[in-house]
Amino acid sequence: KQEVTQIPAALSVPEGENLVLNCSFTDSAIYNLQWFRQDPGKGLTSLLLIQSSQREQTSGRLNASLDKSSGRSTLYIAASQPGDSATYLCAVKSGTASKLTFGTGTRLQVTL
Amino acid sequence: GAVVSQHPSRVICKSGTSVKIECRSLDFQATTMFWYRQFPKQSLMLMATSNEGSKATYEQGVEKDKFLINHASLTLSTLTVTSAHPEDSSFYICSPTTGGSGMNTEAFFGQGTRLTVV
Numbered sequence: 001k002q003e004v005t006q007i008p009a010a011l012s013v014p015e016g017e018n019l020v021l022n023c024s025f026t027d028s029a030i031y032n033l034q035w036f037r038q039d040p041g042k043g044l045t046s047l048l049l050i051q052s053s054q055r056e057q058t059s060g061r062l063n064a065s066l067d068k069s070s071g072r073s074t075l076y077i078a079a080s081q082p083g084d085s086a087t088y089l090c091a092v093k094s095g096t097a098s099k100l101t102f103g104t105g106t107r108l109q110v111t112l
Numbered sequence: 113g114a115v116v117s118q119h120p121s122r123v124i125c126k127s128g129t130s131v132k133i134e135c136r137s138l139d140f141q142a143t144t145m146f147w148y149r150q151f152p153k154q155s156l157m158l159m160a161t162s163n164e165g166s167k168a169t170y171e172q173g174v175e176k177d178k179f180l181i182n183h184a185s186l187t188l189s190t191l192t193v194t195s196a197h198p199e200d201s202s203f204y205i206c207s208p209t210t211g212g213s214g215m216n217t218e219a220f221f222g223q224g225t226r227l228t229v230v
Contacts, residue, residue, distance in 0.1 A: 032218075034218065034219055036221075041203075041226065042224065043205055043221050043223040043224040044156075044205070044221040044224075045116075046218060046219070046220065046221075049218045062205075070175060081222070089155065089156070091156075091219070093219070097161060097169075098220055099146075099158055099161070100146070100158070102148075102155040102156040102157075103155060104154075104155050105155055109156070
């Protein structure tokens with residue numbers, strides 16, 4: 001059974017700092033990994049999708065890496081802003097039914 | 113990205129009543145629909161998977177007679193919480209996909225429904 005863990009569970013940083021969020025998964029036989037953002041009481045916004053054959057993806061200030069063999073992914077946020085404050089979720093797609101398994105999330109607060 | 117519409121966004125109902133949640137894929141045909149729920153301060157957990165025109169497959173611990181899923185068309189799926197109780201209060205969110213289970217495709221989600229049972 002796939003299990004996904006995210007560290008840290010919560011993070012508070014001052015505006016302008018670069019930061020790294022971590023995601024680990026137990027079964028490396030994945031199809032892809034996706035990072036999402038969730039604002040309080042809201043749905044999910046897709047940030048980046050990394051296919052199993054890829055090593056990284058970039059979008060603006062965001063960069064996500066994937067090391068499938070070690071079961072790890074990181075989300076790097078450059079020059080953080082207060083608007084980046086949200087919960088960040090990683091999810092891996094795996095298994096015969098191509099199910100998404102979500103991580104526990106990292107709650108980020110960027111302070112002024 | 114794909115456009116997914118989920119309705120209602122928020123609902124409060126009395127214990128014992130039923131609530132229907134709709135999920136529409138507006139610009140693509142959803143052959144498969146995933147339904148998730150999220151309890152406060154927890155991550156999303158898959159409840160069930162349905163393919164258009166077929167019965168849904170439920171995850172372990174999810175009561176199929178309580179959470180009725182209808183996926184009769186390629187653009188609409190509904191989740192009905194029957195005889196709701198306070199412990200069913202949660203955030204429910206749908207995720208339609210194309211091409212069957214869509215191994216390499218990006219996942220898109222509805223806006224979610226906050227259900228509160230009083």
